[in-house]
Amino acid sequence: MTAARDAILAAICRSLNRGPLDPATAAALRARVAAHRRNLIPMRAAALDHPARVNLFVAMAEAVQATVARLSSIDAVPEAVAAYLAAENLPAELVMAPDPGLDQIPWEMRPLLRIRRGRAEAADAVSLTPCFAAIAETGTLMLASGAATPTSLNFLPDTHIVLVPADRVVGTYEDGWDRLRDLAGECGEVGRQLLPRTVNFITGPSRTGDIEQRIVLGAHGPRRLHILVVEDGGA
């Protein structure tokens, strides 16, 4: 396959009417990538202070049919989850990301809530996951895969509940991605950061408009997306 590779790269240079890039240009391009400068950022979320940003996140998420409950502390989570499941007529049973942060929640307050930790299986109806960041701009959740956060939890169950500590709410996609870069650690060399295998930006529940442009929910992913926002200092 190197024949195809070489032929394609040669054809590109031929079309662009030049040979391989000169070292100065290549260095400038490497510097552009290493700087990963932001382009124009909409003011919608960037201009807000933190409480306003959290409010925008909630409003934008609700505008795309996610439901949101705002809680004063993580102690309120078991009650909120149980109440939500009851209101939606769902069994008190869920699969939860094996994330140490979620184990801080006083689940013993709701002993009837059955919780399994792990990835999602076909029969799981409800999942609960943490989130890496929440993006106010469009009410988008940013979830990163890892040993404690399997991606299948975000897609297989009919109902996906996401815990969002308010201090994880950022303005823009770029803000969220910067947090990921901080976590992975810049290695100095272009492209050497280790990203999670999958980063999901999730905006509302699954939907389709493929039949007569009518939007219906629950195409293949979750039919319901429920977000628990835990206020600052409460997580």
Next chain:
Amino acid sequence: MEAKSRDFSASARAGLANDNLQQALDIMTQRGFPSRRLEVVARLPEFEALREVGREIKDHTLAHLDFYLELYEHNVVASGGEVHWARTPEEACEIVLTVCRTAGARSVTKGKSMIAEEIGLNDFLEKSGITPVETDLGEYIIQLRHEPPSHLIAPAMHLVKEQVADAFRSAHRTLDPNRPLAEPQALCDEARAILRPQFLAADVGITGANFLIAETGSSIIVTNEGNGDLTQILPRVHIVLASLEKLVPTFEDAATLLRLLARSATGQEFSSYTTVSTGPRRPGDLDGPEAYHVILLDNGRAAMLGGEFHDMLRCIRCGACMNHCPVYAAVGGHAYGWVYPGPMGAVLTPSLIGIEEAAPLPNASTLCGRCESVCPVKIPLPKMLRHWREREFAKKLAPRIWRSGLSVWAWVALRPALYHMLTEVASRTLGWVGGRRGRFRNLPFAAGWTGVRDMPAPEGRSFHSLWAERSKAAGRK
């Protein structure tokens, strides 16, 4: 995929006579994508400025495409994935088959991919004994009906819900034949139930890519259904099909284009799922594919760089150009006869399969310019359609009568005095004859026009003579 673009006229006539298609097109243009786009664009004051930035990002990447491709490849490999290069559809299909066979794949699921359509992947795999299951609702419907897609992002745009119900009744034989399927929600629920076991059973999942990030070796897909995600996280192997021009340098560059994509495409602030995938699952991960392959397809794109159709490579496949095209709205996507319909298809198709195979497409436009005005990366589609018309004329591909007519017109137009005289005579004569009614029901040599609508009569004077008169009057003052 076999091209039927040469039959544009006949297919367009069939489209005009197809009541279901006309109803579906009305739904789209009257209360679908265009009005939703308008609303969501009005909510983002920076939208126009972002279009310019989007154009710059794509231009910058294309000007250094070799650099970014090599950087991208390096970073895919560094994160544990594999990159395969394919010059032609045949090479790309062979690579997919080899990966599937190596994985011992019996079942394959697919997310929506225009590149898969372009290389005719489904037919190829079926001939090789592997039947890929389309999982995007629209793609699933057209796979059941053995049809090509009629729209970039809504493949079953040409159908009304009753046709979808018929397709489901004849395909899903084990279900109660009397079940209610009148509403889109019921159809969606049925497809979900049918496809879920297929997702779980698949050995290989194939998706397209909306963007490839050079900095990290990541691929990005954008969907609303979540099918592309189930397709890539459940099977053992994830194959990404992408063409060369999907590259962008960094996540920041992708983010800018993502702000343009959903708004231009479906009129959403953001699609439900934007997924960034980098390599196979990491040690310790509980799910995700064990292997990650990217197939980079050229198929004529490298040759487009630097030429008259270079700007077409900026396209991010949002479909806004066809959503706003009066010709697409009249005849639908299948008339274009190949994979890519609408204005972007009329420019791209001749570039990829040759103007000989696609000669009528550049004429399937009124050159009204709406496509360019909504394009998120400002592709000058009308200008490029004119370039193709010139080539079509130069290669003598148009019918002889068009060509001789154009030659006569050109001969006259190159002689301004004669041209002004003839247009003045024609305007006065037609103005006088058409006079009181102000329009013609039929005109000799213009039956193509008057057969379906009236021709307005000129006011009586040609524009040139009025202009000359006015300039003279202004000069005297």
